[in-house]
Amino acid sequence: xxxxxxxxxxxxxxxxxxxxxxxxxxxxxxxxxxxxxxxxxxxxxxxxxxxxxxxxxxxxxxxxxxxxxxxxxxxxxxxxxxxxxxxxxxxxxxxxxxxxxxxxxxxxxxxxxxxxxxxxxxxxxxxxxxxxxxxxxxxxxxxxxxxxxxxxxxxxxxxxxxxxxxxxxxxxxxxxxxxxxxxxxxxxxxxxxxxxxxxxxxxxxxxxxxxxxxxxxxxxxxxxxxxxxxxxxxxxxxxxxxxxxxxxxxxxxxx
Amino acid sequence: xxxxxxxxxxxxxxxxxxxxxxxxxxxxxxxxxxxxxxxxxxxxxxxxxxxxxxxxxxxxxxxxxxxxxxxxxxxxxxxxxxxxxxxxxxxxxxxxxxxxxxxxxxxxxxxxxxxxxxxxxxxxxxxxxxxxxxxxxxxxxxxxxxxxxxxxxxxxxxxxxxxxxxxxxxxxxxxxxxxxxxxxxxxxxxxxxxxxxxxxxxxxxxxxxxxxxxxxxxxxxxxxxxxxxxxxxxxxxxxxxxxxxxxxxxxxxxxxxxxxxxxxxxxxxxxxxxxxxxxxxxxxxxxxxxxxxxxxxxxxxxxxxxxxxxxxxxxxxxxxxxxxxxxxxxxxxxxxxxxxxxxxxxxxxxxxxxxxxxxxxxxxxxxxxxxxxxxxxxxxxxxxxxxxxxxxxxxxxxxxxxxxxxxxxxxxxxxxxxxxxxxxxxxxxxxxxxxxxxxxxxxxxxxxxx
Numbered sequence: 001x002x003x004x005x006x007x008x009x010x011x012x013x014x015x016x017x018x019x020x021x022x023x024x025x026x027x028x029x030x031x032x033x034x035x036x037x038x039x040x041x042x043x044x045x046x047x048x049x050x051x052x053x054x055x056x057x058x059x060x061x062x063x064x065x066x067x068x069x070x071x072x073x074x075x076x077x078x079x080x081x082x083x084x085x086x087x088x089x090x091x092x093x094x095x096x097x098x099x100x101x102x103x104x105x106x107x108x109x110x111x112x113x114x115x116x117x118x119x120x121x122x123x124x125x126x127x128x129x130x131x132x133x134x135x136x137x138x139x140x141x142x143x144x145x146x147x148x149x150x151x152x153x154x155x156x157x158x159x160x161x162x163x164x165x166x167x168x169x170x171x172x173x174x175x176x177x178x179x180x181x182x183x184x185x186x187x188x189x190x191x192x193x194x195x196x197x198x199x200x201x202x203x204x205x206x207x208x209x210x211x212x213x214x215x216x217x218x219x220x221x222x223x224x225x226x227x228x229x230x231x232x233x234x235x236x237x238x239x240x241x242x243x244x245x246x247x248x249x250x251x252x253x254x255x
Numbered sequence: 256x257x258x259x260x261x262x263x264x265x266x267x268x269x270x271x272x273x274x275x276x277x278x279x280x281x282x283x284x285x286x287x288x289x290x291x292x293x294x295x296x297x298x299x300x301x302x303x304x305x306x307x308x309x310x311x312x313x314x315x316x317x318x319x320x321x322x323x324x325x326x327x328x329x330x331x332x333x334x335x336x337x338x339x340x341x342x343x344x345x346x347x348x349x350x351x352x353x354x355x356x357x358x359x360x361x362x363x364x365x366x367x368x369x370x371x372x373x374x375x376x377x378x379x380x381x382x383x384x385x386x387x388x389x390x391x392x393x394x395x396x397x398x399x400x401x402x403x404x405x406x407x408x409x410x411x412x413x414x415x416x417x418x419x420x421x422x423x424x425x426x427x428x429x430x431x432x433x434x435x436x437x438x439x440x441x442x443x444x445x446x447x448x449x450x451x452x453x454x455x456x457x458x459x460x461x462x463x464x465x466x467x468x469x470x471x472x473x474x475x476x477x478x479x480x481x482x483x484x485x486x487x488x489x490x491x492x493x494x495x496x497x498x499x500x501x502x503x504x505x506x507x508x509x510x511x512x513x514x515x516x517x518x519x520x521x522x523x524x525x526x527x528x529x530x531x532x533x534x535x536x537x538x539x540x541x542x543x544x545x546x547x548x549x550x551x552x553x554x555x556x557x558x559x560x561x562x563x564x565x566x567x568x569x570x571x572x573x574x575x576x577x578x579x580x581x582x583x584x585x586x587x588x589x590x591x592x593x594x595x596x597x598x599x600x601x602x603x604x605x606x607x608x609x610x611x612x613x614x615x616x617x618x619x620x621x622x623x624x625x626x627x628x629x630x631x632x633x634x635x636x637x638x639x640x641x642x643x644x645x646x647x648x649x650x651x652x653x654x655x656x657x658x659x660x661x662x663x664x665x666x667x668x669x670x671x672x673x674x675x676x677x678x679x680x681x682x683x684x685x686x687x688x689x690x691x692x693x694x695x696x697x698x699x700x701x702x703x704x705x
Contacts, residue, residue: 054643074655080653091644091648093663093666094667095665095670104658108654161652
C-alpha cells in the first residue's frame with residue numbers, strides 16, 4: 001500500500017533545515033502503524049510531507065502508493081488516490097459549512113476518478129448517518145467549519161470527514177493532542193470501526209495513551225528524523241514506561 | 256485678483272442646468288431656491304479632481320470623470336423583463352421603478368399596502384405630501400459636497416416613500432433606479448426620500464441597475480428620516496455597468512430609539528462611491544452599517560461611512576468586507592464623531608479585506624473623533640490573502656486549488672451575504688457573488704495567497 005524509501009525532507013527555502021533524514025517504512029494493506037517520537041522528531045513533518053504540504057521539499061528518496069510515486073502529485077490528487085490526513089490543528093474556515101465542503105470534496109474525487117457524483121439527497125442521508133456515528137452535535141455542523149469548535153469538536157469533525165471520505169490510507173497527525181479521555185475514546189472508536197482489510201492507518205502520536213484504544217500492528221520510534229526502532233504494540237508500552245531518552249541517546253551515537 | 260477659471264467640469268453642466276431651470280420655471284419657489292443654492296455650491300466646487308490636501312478624495316482619481324461629457328434629460332424605454340433580469344425582484348414587494356431619474360407608474364408594482372405612501376417624488380413635491388417641503392434636500396444637498404450639490408441642482412423626480420406612524424408594512428419596499436439603454440453617455444440624478452413615521456418597521460431595498468453599454472453618470476441621493484422608535488432596514492444593491500460612474504449619497508437623520516440598519520452590495524461601475532452619513536440625533540438611536548464590495552479589473556469602490564453621535568446612549572456599528580482582484584482599488588473611510596454631550600456612546604468600526612492579486616489596493620482608514628469622556632469605541636481594519644494553511648486543508652480533502660480558493664472566497668463573503676434577509680434579495684446577491692468569484696479568481700495571482 002504505502003512504501004517510503006530513504007525519505008529526506010527539508011523546510012522550503014531554508015538552508016540546512018533537513019528534518020527527515022532517511023526514512024524507510026512499509027505499510028501493508030489493512031495494517032495500522034503507529035509512529036511515536038518526542039517533540040521535534042519530525043513525526044508531524046512526515047505526516048504532512050506524505051500529504052504534499054507546500055512548505056516542505058523532498059530532497060531525496062521516494063514515496064509510493066501501490067507501487068507508484070506520488071511525490072509529483074498535488075495534495076488533492078493524493079486525496080483522490082485515497083489518502084487522508086487528519087490534522088493536528090484543523091483550520092478554522094468561517095463561512096464554509098462542513099456539509100458544503102464535504103460535498104465539494106466528494107464531488108472532486110468522483111470527477112477525478114471518472115465516477116458519478118453523489119446526489120444531494122444521497123449525500124444528505126450519508127452525512128446524517130455519519131454525524132450520528134461520530135457523535136458530533138448536528139447544530140455544530142450547520143455553522144462555519146471548525147470556527148468556534150472546541151479542540152474535541154474539531155477532532156470529531158476530522159473523524160466525520162474520515163467517515164464520509166472513506167480513504168484507503170488515513171494518516172492521523174497527533175489527533176489525540178488536546179483531547180480528554182472521552183474524546184480520545186471517540187476518535188479511537190472511529191478509527192477502530194473503520195479498520196478493514198482494505199484500509200491502512202498511520203497514527204502519529206507523542207503519547208502511548210491513544211494506543212490503549214487503537215491497537216497498532218507495528219510501532220515505529222522516530223527520533224531526529226530517523227526511525228530508530230520498530231516493533232510490535234509492546235514497544236509503545238516500553239515508551240510509556242521509560243520515555244524516549246534511550247532512543248535519543250542512540251540517535252546521538254548514530255548521527 | 257487672478258484670472259477666474261471655473262472649477263473642474265462646471266462648464267460641462269452649466270448649459271444643462273440653465274435649460275433645466277428654464278423648463279422648470281413654474282416649480283414651487285422653495286424648490287427653485289433649493290436648486291439654485293445647490294447649483295451655486297457645485298459651481299464653486301466643481302468635480303473634485305484635486306487630491307492633495309483633500310481628505311475626501313485622496314485615494315480617488317476623478318479626472319476621467321471630469322473629462323467626460325454627459326447629456327441630460329434623454330431617456331430610453333425599459334421593459335419589466337429587463338428589470339427583473341438585472342436586479343432582485345419579488346412580486347410580493349411594493350416596487351417603485353424610476354427610469355433615468357423619472358418615476359414610471361407603468362413599471363411600478365404598488366399594492367396599496369396600509370400605512371404606506373410610495374410613488375413619484377415629483378408628484379409628492381407638486382402635491383406637497385407630508386413634510387416634503389421641509390425634508391427634501393435638508394439632509395443632503397446643502398452641504399459642501401460636490402456630488403450632492405450637483406444632484407440636488409437637478410432634483411426633479413425619483414421615489415418618495417412614507418410610512419405612517421405605527422405602521423408595519425409586512426413586505427419590503429423596493430425602489431429600483433434604472434439607467435435605460437439609450438445611446439450616448441447620460442447623467443442621471445436618482446433621488447429617494449424616506450419618511451419613516453414613529454414606531455414603524457420598514458424594509459427598503461434600493462437597487463441600481465444599468466442597461467446601457469456605454470459610460471453613464473449616476474449621482475443618487477437618498478434621505479432617510481427616522482422618527483422616534485422607527486426601525487428602518489435598508490439594503491442597497493449597486494449593479495452599474497463596468498464603464499459607469501456611480502457616486503451615491505445617503506443621509507440619515509435619527510430620532511429617539513430609532514434604528515437604521517443598512518447593508519450594501521457593491522459590485523458595479525468603474526468608479527463607485529457609497530457615501531453614508533447617519534446622524535444619531537436623539538438618545539437611544541442606533542445604526543448598523545454593513546457592506547460587501549467586490550472589485551476586479553481596474554474598478555474602484557469607495558465606502559465613505561460616517562456617523563455622528565450627537566446625543567447620549569446611542570450605538571453605531573460599521574462593518575464592511577471587500578474582495579479585490581486584478582488592478583482594482585477600494586477605499587474604506589470610516590468615521591465616527593462622538594460629540595461632547597454624547598455620553599455612553601458605543602461605536603465600532605471594522606473593515607476586512609481579501610486581496611487576491613499583487614495589483615489590488617485597499618486604503619482603509621477607520622477613524623474616531625471623541626469629545627465625550629464616557630464612551631466605548633473600537634476600530635480595526637485588515638487586508639489579508641487567501642490563507643495557505645487553510646488552502647492545504649481543503650486540498651488534502653481532494654478539492655483542487657481553484658475550487659478551494661472559490662470556497663474560501665465564498666466563505667469570506669458569507670457573513671455579509673447572510674445580512675440580506677429578504678429571500679429574493681439574498682438569492683440575487685448570492686447568485687451575483689457566485690458568478691463573480693470566477694472573475695476575481697481569473698485575475699488573482701500567487702501573491703494573493705499567503
